[in-house]
Amino acid sequence: GQQLNQSPQSMFIQEGEDVSMNCTSSSIFNTWLWYKQDPGEGPVLLIALYKAGELTSNGRLTAQFGTTRKDSFLNISASIPSDVGIYFCAGLSAGNNRKLIWGLGTSLAVNP
Amino acid sequence: DSGVTQTPKHLITATGQRVTLRCSPRSGDLSVYWYQQSLDQGLQFLIQYYNGEERAKGNILERFSAQQFPDLHSELNLSSLELGDSALYFCASSVAGQDIGYGYTFGSGTRLTVV
Numbered sequence: 037g038q039q040l041n042q043s044p045q046s047m048f049i050q051e052g053e054d055v056s057m058n059c060t061s062s063s064i065f066n067t068w069l070w071y072k073q074d075p076g077e078g079p080v081l082l083i084a085l086y087k088a089g090e091l092t093s094n095g096r097l098t099a100q101f102g103t104t105r106k107d108s109f110l111n112i113s114a115s116i117p118s119d120v121g122i123y124f125c126a127g128l129s130a131g132n133n134r135k136l137i138w139g140l141g142t143s144l145a146v147n148p
Numbered sequence: 149d150s151g152v153t154q155t156p157k158h159l160i161t162a163t164g165q166r167v168t169l170r171c172s173p174r175s176g177d178l179s180v181y182w183y184q185q186s187l188d189q190g191l192q193f194l195i196q197y198y199n200g201e202e203r204a205k206g207n208i209l210e211r212f213s214a215q216q217f218p219d220l221h222s223e224l225n226l227s228s229l230e231l232g233d234s235a236l237y238f239c240a241s242s243v244a245g246q247d248i249g250y251g252y253t254f255g256s257g258t259r260l261t262v263v
Contacts, residue, residue: 076256078257
């Protein structure tokens with residue numbers, strides 16, 4: 037099925053470092069969502085973006101809806117060990133037949 | 149606790165067998181979505197039900213079927229199981245019928261291992 041290009045695929049960083057990841061698509065989306073999946077759990081919604089150019093924060097997390105509506109970015113500042121997990125982007129396609137398209141995830145490991 | 153309950157948490161079965169996964173949506177949610185997550189494929193949407201009716205279909209194999217009951221719980225039936233069906237199966241729920249994205253609440257998943 038259709039998927040978003042999410043990068044990087046994995047990251048291994050030191051505690052305290054900032055993290056950036058992004059999703060790109062050839063299609064336009066009306067909504068971008070960022071989820072985090074802890075080991076052994078289901079994904080949990082972190083941030084939702086509904087307008088091109090929108091910048092939204094949730095604690096140390098900041099996400100942006102790209103102005104072209106074909107990409108989105110997630111930044112995590114001052115990472116901590118509990119940030120470990122898989123981060124997924126998801127885009128809601130435009131038009132009448134709206135579908136939620138998922139990225140393959142960015143696996144984040146944080147070295148204390 | 150997300151409010152979405154999935155059972156069982158783990159399931160080990162042999163090839164060729166049939167299993168049923170169960171999901172109870174969050175209170176008040178009418179839509180149930182089923183997803184398959186394997187290591188190399190990310191989250192793959194299988195099927196959505198809204199208030200008992202099938203609403204959308206994704207990459208669901210013919211060997212798989214689902215239904216949503218009047219009490220809104222849903223079951224995913226997987227038959228003639230193959231080794232490649234080993235994966236995490238997630239259920240999610242939302243209030244709305246259309247796939248609006250926000251308001252998706254995931255359960256903790258069922259890990260299926262086919263041996």
